[in-house]
Amino acid sequence: MTTQNLLLILLAVTLVFGFGVVLIGRRSGARTSPKAVDDESLVAEVVAPIAPVNRWGKTAVAFAGILGGVRSRGGITNETWDDLEEALLKADVGIGVTDALLNGLRQRVKSKEIIDGDALLVALQNEMTARLDRTDRELNFAAVEEGRVNVWLFVGVNGVGKTTTIGKVSAQQAALGRSVVLAAGDTFRAAAAEQLETWASRSGAELVRGAEGGDPSSVIFDGVQRAAAKGFDLVLGDTAGRLQNKTNLMDELRKVRRIADRQPGQVTEVFLVIDATTGQNGLAQAREFTDAADVTAIVLTKLDGSAKGGIVFAIETEMGIPIKLVGLGETIEDLVPFNPAEFVHGLFAG
Amino acid sequence: MFDNLSNRFDGIFKRIRGKGRLTEADVDAVLQEIRTALLEADVNVTVVRNVVERIRQGAIGIESSKALDPSQQVIKLVNQELTSILGGETLKISYASRPPTVVLMAGLQGSGKTTNSAKLAKWFKSQGRHPLLVGADLQRPAAVEQLRTLGRQIDVPVFSEPGDPVTTATRGLAEARRLGKDVLIVDTAGRLAIDDEMMAQIRQISDQITPNYTFLVIDAMTGQDAVNVAQAFHNTLNIDGVILSKLDGDARGGAALSVKEVIGRPIAFASTGEKLDAFEQFHPDRMAGRILGMGDMLTLIEQAEQAFEKDKAEEAAAKLLDGDFTLDDFLEQMQSLKKMGPLGGLMGMMPGMPKELKNAKIGDDELKPVEAIIRSMTAAERRQPEIINGSRRQRIATGSGRSIAEVNRLVKQFGEMQKMMKRMGGMTTGKKGKRKMSSMAGLSGLGSPAVPGFGEAPGGDGGFTGFPPAR
Numbered sequence: 001m002t003t004q005n006l007l008l009i010l011l012a013v014t015l016v017f018g019f020g021v022v023l024i025g026r027r028s029g030a031r032t033s034p035k036a037v038d039d040e041s042l043v044a045e046v047v048a049p050i051a052p053v054n055r056w057g058k059t060a061v062a063f064a065g066i067l068g069g070v071r072s073r074g075g076i077t078n079e080t081w082d083d084l085e086e087a088l089l090k091a092d093v094g095i096g097v098t099d100a101l102l103n104g105l106r107q108r109v110k111s112k113e114i115i116d117g118d119a120l121l122v123a124l125q126n127e128m129t130a131r132l133d134r135t136d137r138e139l140n141f142a143a144v145e146e147g148r149v150n151v152w153l154f155v156g157v158n159g160v161g162k163t164t165t166i167g168k169v170s171a172q173q174a175a176l177g178r179s180v181v182l183a184a185g186d187t188f189r190a191a192a193a194e195q196l197e198t199w200a201s202r203s204g205a206e207l208v209r210g211a212e213g214g215d216p217s218s219v220i221f222d223g224v225q226r227a228a229a230k231g232f233d234l235v236l237g238d239t240a241g242r243l244q245n246k247t248n249l250m251d252e253l254r255k256v257r258r259i260a261d262r263q264p265g266q267v268t269e270v271f272l273v274i275d276a277t278t279g280q281n282g283l284a285q286a287r288e289f290t291d292a293a294d295v296t297a298i299v300l301t302k303l304d305g306s307a308k309g310g311i312v313f314a315i316e317t318e319m320g321i322p323i324k325l326v327g328l329g330e331t332i333e334d335l336v337p338f339n340p341a342e343f344v345h346g347l348f349a350g
Numbered sequence: 351m352f353d354n355l356s357n358r359f360d361g362i363f364k365r366i367r368g369k370g371r372l373t374e375a376d377v378d379a380v381l382q383e384i385r386t387a388l389l390e391a392d393v394n395v396t397v398v399r400n401v402v403e404r405i406r407q408g409a410i411g412i413e414s415s416k417a418l419d420p421s422q423q424v425i426k427l428v429n430q431e432l433t434s435i436l437g438g439e440t441l442k443i444s445y446a447s448r449p450p451t452v453v454l455m456a457g458l459q460g461s462g463k464t465t466n467s468a469k470l471a472k473w474f475k476s477q478g479r480h481p482l483l484v485g486a487d488l489q490r491p492a493a494v495e496q497l498r499t500l501g502r503q504i505d506v507p508v509f510s511e512p513g514d515p516v517t518t519a520t521r522g523l524a525e526a527r528r529l530g531k532d533v534l535i536v537d538t539a540g541r542l543a544i545d546d547e548m549m550a551q552i553r554q555i556s557d558q559i560t561p562n563y564t565f566l567v568i569d570a571m572t573g574q575d576a577v578n579v580a581q582a583f584h585n586t587l588n589i590d591g592v593i594l595s596k597l598d599g600d601a602r603g604g605a606a607l608s609v610k611e612v613i614g615r616p617i618a619f620a621s622t623g624e625k626l627d628a629f630e631q632f633h634p635d636r637m638a639g640r641i642l643g644m645g646d647m648l649t650l651i652e653q654a655e656q657a658f659e660k661d662k663a664e665e666a667a668a669k670l671l672d673g674d675f676t677l678d679d680f681l682e683q684m685q686s687l688k689k690m691g692p693l694g695g696l697m698g699m700m701p702g703m704p705k706e707l708k709n710a711k712i713g714d715d716e717l718k719p720v721e722a723i724i725r726s727m728t729a730a731e732r733r734q735p736e737i738i739n740g741s742r743r744q745r746i747a748t749g750s751g752r753s754i755a756e757v758n759r760l761v762k763q764f765g766e767m768q769k770m771m772k773r774m775g776g777m778t779t780g781k782k783g784k785r786k787m788s789s790m791a792g793l794s795g796l797g798s799p800a801v802p803g804f805g806e807a808p809g810g811d812g813g814f815t816g817f818p819p820a821r
């Protein structure tokens with residue numbers, strides 16, 4: 001207990017408490033005091049509902065073909081920079097990364113290395129592709145010791161497509177000649193195991209499931225033991241979707257990770273599944289899931305929609321977690337290895 | 351990674367505080383920060399541009415009024431703008447004169463349609479209605495099974511049959527009539543807005559069952575694409591309201607603002623937890639604060655209200671400000687606070703908290719030694735720490751298992767604390783306090799109930815928020 005901490009605690013407790021109490025007092029006071037009536041009439045004036053006219057209509061036209069503008073303008077003007085910034089932001093790359101990328105290019109424009117809009121756009125794409133130059137995008141199926149099995153875990157927030165991704169990975173791994181056990185570690189969501197069961201039968205994998213509401217760690221461990229006993233190659237462990245700010249659920253995941261790594265299991269991949277529609281919260285997801293489960297790879301799902309998934313650029317370049325798989329559609333073949341150049345090109349398309 | 355907006359503003363506002371009028375450069379600097387904050391909250395870039403422009407129009411030439419200095423007025427303006435976009439008309443459910451009232455659920459894959467169908471059914475039940483759920487998601491494996499399980503949990507029947515979603519939905523409607531159900535909720539498969547075939551299919555479902563309400567379910571974590579999704583679904587289905595899902599996460603939820611701005615339809619409900627009753631009507635004023643990162647004061651107040659008994663709290667507040675606040679009261683506060691959740695989380699929710707406090711990682715474990723020391727004191731010592739002498743100190747240290755130095759420190763700093771509180775008590779009843787109270791009254795225009803403390807946060811020139819930062 002340092003002096004500083006003690007003072008902080010005292011301050012914190014008193015402030016939080018005092019603040020809350022005073023506010024409650026004010027609020028309940030305001031309800032009864034006649035003055036509150038005046039205030040409410042004021043509210044009515046100020047917050048007159050803004051008519052839902054189509055504010056969007058104009059702007060929708062305005063940004064059709066941002067990059068067309070960059071090209072047709074020829075030279076590099078302020079508008080060129082604005083257009084590039086807008087394209088990156090709209091792709092969910094994030095304001096921090098966007099600023100960094102464009103500031104780098106500003107130097108090169110200043111030194112006359114780049115002189116027209118077209119070249120600037122190419123330079124930007126090249127720069128981004130170059131930052132995604134990792135060579136470790138192969139799925140890690142390790143040569144494990146005799147008697148042990150590879151375990152791949154799939155983690156992420158709710159609704160990103162973990163179970164579907166497992167189904168597809170299962171089918172692809174089976175096609176490579178590997179025998180697969182699916183462990184239905186999502187014991188929370190109603191019928192999650194049934195969903196996985198459908199995928200198991202489609203891909204010829206074996207399913208291990210537990211009771212609904214049961215302990216996910218034990219389901220995964222059962223899966224590992226079953227695989228080891230029967231000499232299977234690979235266990236794919238599903239986990240329930242969880243929001244990364246739920247401490248107890250993240251602790252549960254920590255335990256799943258630990259148990260899965262216990263003999264005869266050996267965790268060789270932990271996939272964080274991220275939905276392409278995800279915005280800036282994706283970084284918080286990557287940070288917290290990595291903290292709890294040592295994420296080794298990113299799977300970007302639903303890239304076949306209108307969303308660009310630019311947040312994974314920030315995740316890979318800032319946190320050093322490689323993007324390994326991309327989901328481009330409903331079929332098994334639509335889950336493909338990540339390709340940096342295509343991804344970057346896609347960020348600017350349409 | 352998100353800098354709290356009020357922290358960001360600190361620097362700018364320090365510079366412009368006390369000025370009678372904002373220059374264009376001041377406004378630009380503030381707007382730049384607001385823009386960044388909105389973008390980090392995932393508000394669509396085009397929407398951000400429009401919003402910032404509207405704020406600029408209002409902000410230029412702002413003069414300080416009696417109640418607010420210019421910086422407070424800018425914040426007020428921003429909050430007003432966001433609240434009015436998010437709020438405006440609210441969705442009032444009116445039931446069909448010829449039941450059932452039909453509700454169609456639409457959205458992307460994984461946005462939370464199935465869960466929210468069940469939550470909505472539970473909500474209708476709580477309104478005294480008798481809903482029937484229809485599982486028309488025949489695409490995702492076991493989606494209907496999921497709905498059936500949820501239906502059992504909330505005791506609402508579920509209708510579904512394999513085959514064609516349009517037929518299932520239509521027959522579901524007939525089934526609702528047959529069973530005399532007064533609300534029908536049709537869950538559909540997730541679909542991409544650019545999937546023409548699937549969009550045509552949901553249009554067909556809509557044409558067949560002619561819903562009274564079509565809800566679009568949007569994930570609070572959605573990024574820039576939210577506008578495209580909302581626009582596409584609105585064009586196809588004419589959305590009546592939005593359900594914002596997964597709002598219990600830590601995403602700032604700028605998508606809500608984007609969607610509201612683009613389709614102009616109210617955000618009707620927010621899903622705030624995994625339990626089926628974690629579903630509530632949407633509060634625009636809270637969302638505005640959240641998007642801005644100004645802290646969710648109302649949540650804090652609610653938690654406080656739950657944790658504290660009101661009379662006790664008022665009594666303690668009075669004591670606090672009068673300076674008659676004893677270690678016993680302090681101990682009691684710590685207990686109440688523990689009920690409110692982790693201290694770190696609470697601090698984050700309070701706007702205007704000194705940065706040093708907000709960033710300090712105070713684990714609940716760190717409260718333990720403090721508690722132990724106080725508990726080792728006699729009633730008299732807790733009332734009057736001044737009487738603690740050498741032998742008492744020794745006894746307290748032994749009893750609590752802490753060192754004498756630690757006991758000393760606690761007693762000394764508690765004394766300083768009391769003095770500070772007394773000073774603040776004087777302030778809120780003195781001249782400065784009056785000014786503050788009147789500024790609160792002005793700020794109640796921020797939405798009802800007002801976001802208390804909003805305006806005073808950046809000012810930090812008095813009252814609780816002006817507490818000197820820890821060293």
